Amino acid sequence: MAEPRHHPWTHKHAPHRVKDIVGHDAAIARVLQYVKQYRPGTKPIMLLGKSGVGKTSIAHAAAHELDLELLEVNAADSRNKESIESIIGEASAQASLFFRGKLILIDEADGVSGTQDRGGIAALLAILPKSRHPIIITANDRDNDKLKPLLKASEVIDLVEVAHEHALARLTHIAAAESITVEREVLSAISRKSGGDLRAAINDLQSIAGAGKVGKEDVALLDSREAKEAMQAALMRIFKTTSADVALPSFDNVDADVDELLLWIDENIPREYSDPTDLARAFDALADADRFFGRIRRWQYYRYYVYIYNLLTAGVALAKDKRYAKPVEYKPTGRILKMWIYNQKNAKRKKLSGLLAPHLHTSSRRVRQDVLPYLKIAAQNDRKLRDSLCAIYAIDDETAEWFSG
Template identity: 40%
Template sequence: MILCYSLYMLPLFVKYAPKSLVEFVGQKKGIAELKQFIEDFSRKKTKKACLLFGPPGCGKTAAVYALANDMQLEVLELNASDFRNKDIINKVVGEASKQRSLFSFAKGKLLLIEEVDGMSGNEDRGGLSALRGVIAQSKFPVIMTANDAYTRKLVELRRSCKLIQFNELTTLEVYKIIKRIVQEEKLDISDFVLMKIARLSEGDARAAINDIHSFSNEVGLVDDLRDKKESILKALMKVLKTVDIDVALRAFDRIDVDFDECVLWLDENLPREYKDAESLAKAYDILSKVDVLRGRILRRQHWRFLGYMYNLATAGVALSKKQKLVGYVKYQRNDRILKMWIARRANSKLEEVLRKIAEKTHSSVNKVRKNFRFYLTILRDMAVAEWLGLGEEIQNIVKK
């Protein structure tokens, strides 16, 4: 059976990916270097691979495909996360780097390996060294992409590659990209809204394109982007009741609640809504992935995962059920939220004590915190506490 996909079924960032470098917005220096690399490779005047690096959504993959179209090259794309260990890389990537193009129209071939900076840990052992071996034997140019080319695990790989940097897109460049799509799709979105989307994207064109897709499907006028605050209960209903991906994705956009707290609300109320065991298991599996990504952000400062966390906690949880849910369910606050609030309140009071001691003793807050056990004995004297200007409530905390 042959499946035929209409252009209308494609995501907008795929449908409107530049077919030629003439259509490409921004990255002039990086694209010139990338084109020069391909030309030099054919004359054997450069390294066999280049490492194309830059933030998410800056056009790394799109540039490779646009350049390949212009130069009539076949692109064989592989993702490093799919071919991770030494044996698989040697078998799959190694063979692909030696085979000629299967298409008669192509004048050559290039090998595109995405997200090489995502290879790490025991399951990837030997993967990067195998990749270096494949590059050395490749008959075709190898282009690899990464968000961060200067992570320690890529030290050896960098030596065998030409480094090409793509910078974060400017707000104006993102605006030009999404403006063209809006005109082609005949969407009713004003320039004011488009510029706001471009600013909020922080240079990520893919995120901005996804945003205009979501806005175009939202009920009501897209231009009405006033900051109407919603309650957490209403936001939860948009995730837990619906199976509409666009509604779910924007569920937490207009609430004054921290994202981590939203996840705790979902954790507490999922069993109240999802009575089907399979749907509940899927939803909790997705929330566990949110927690894993949060841990990676805290440990490695990989802030690009934040968008994935948001999408998983909203659309991911919403689509884990089989159908739209109806009926009233009373949502409850997670006990951990109350404990977090109490802890934050206690810490703020402690910080006030530390600050006042630091002012009176002409010390730094960190030094006072380090020697706080000593200061505690002095603070038990009411005269000292009054001299510091501590309130009665804080004095009671110190006495405890």
């Protein structure tokens, strides 16, 4: 019986053998050699590369291939000295429960960073050379300063993005296994959109394959969905961390102008933060960002963008003393619609003042301030007066609607 389609295909079709992993033959060969020949004191292997290139899959497949017990620890969940020593330290010293050898996977080592994690890296560095079992570490960002000691203590294997032809072959295999009707050029488009992130490509295919058939129009839907998901991920990263390093790159993959980012943050600060002090500090950071944005508009001093993004990410993230555990659905601002409605009304008001100003021998601004409020009341109470004004000053029906608003 087939598994339900909602079961994540990245898990369902995860490679269980190293030969099923595409595009990383040399890296896989070195990992297998390292695990087979491991002796205490040997440097761990760090698989370094962008999300979705296959780092975790290589470790899982290697453990399966060599019939080893796999202990997987997500570094983001074991961030400080105490948790690293109690979980990774003990596991590295103990024999396998099943007497068949053990492989330790420390996933997403980038997560061991920030003020709450003091001592985490040092504790890990002390454990690595003493481990009775081979250790594989995965990380995304070579430029993360907190990773530099781990980089020096590890044998680093760089994993490049999965080549297009390899990703296309994998997508073709999955589509056939799931009985999905899809043209090769559509799969090719999904592969190219993923930018070498095979996990993202598989998720994209599953997300648009609900009816068992995928066409070009379905691929087009991914753009709008991805834009929303990118914003949601960015906001979660900001609001759910107390680390500046984690928060700062949050908007790197978000295609939005600063004024839109300001509105998103403004809308969701009260959804995330409940402590009055946290709220005040977050809105202070937002206000400072808006102030710098105003200076850019006035003076075209674009270097202020650095301050804006720092304030909107790290500034808002560090406004809280501790992370809020409650799940939050981040929502777009309703202010954009309200602004559009206001601007539509204001456009009619401005047009009307422009029509009247030459006849009243004054400025449009003066007409808006001193004349229109009273004229509106009079026109609402006297239909004939309104019709006369429209005829005399050539006011069209759409602009005349302002009198009724």
